[in-house]
Amino acid sequence: MRIDLFNSAATELAGELNTQSASTGKPPAVSPNSTVDATEDRTTLASGSTAVDSLVSQAMNSPEVRQDLVQTLQQAIQSGQYKLEPDQIAGAMIDEQA
Numbered sequence: 001m002r003i004d005l006f007n008s009a010a011t012e013l014a015g016e017l018n019t020q021s022a023s024t025g026k027p028p029a030v031s032p033n034s035t036v037d038a039t040e041d042r043t044t045l046a047s048g049s050t051a052v053d054s055l056v057s058q059a060m061n062s063p064e065v066r067q068d069l070v071q072t073l074q075q076a077i078q079s080g081q082y083k084l085e086p087d088q089i090a091g092a093m094i095d096e097q098a
Contacts, residue, residue: 076082 073082
């Protein structure tokens with residue numbers, strides 16, 4: 001599949017269709033001899049979709065730091081309730097490398 005960022009094939013096809021329409025006076029038709037390959041996959045990406053806009057808005061409104069979680073962890077550390085497990089930490093570090 002080819003992604004054409006400059007949409008040159010569409011521009012070429014539009015020019016070809018306009019030429020055909022002007023010379024025949026009939027609505028343009030895409031012929032099998034057209035320079036655009038009909039078997040080629042094509043896509044157009046647009047960023048204006050409602051779902052994308054909603055997700056961007058939600059992300060932008062989210063706090064960068066989850067202050068409530070930070071405060072909970074700070075209190076647990078200060079009170080001595082937060083315990084580190086060296087074996088689990090080492091195991092996670094080794095698993096991450098694998």
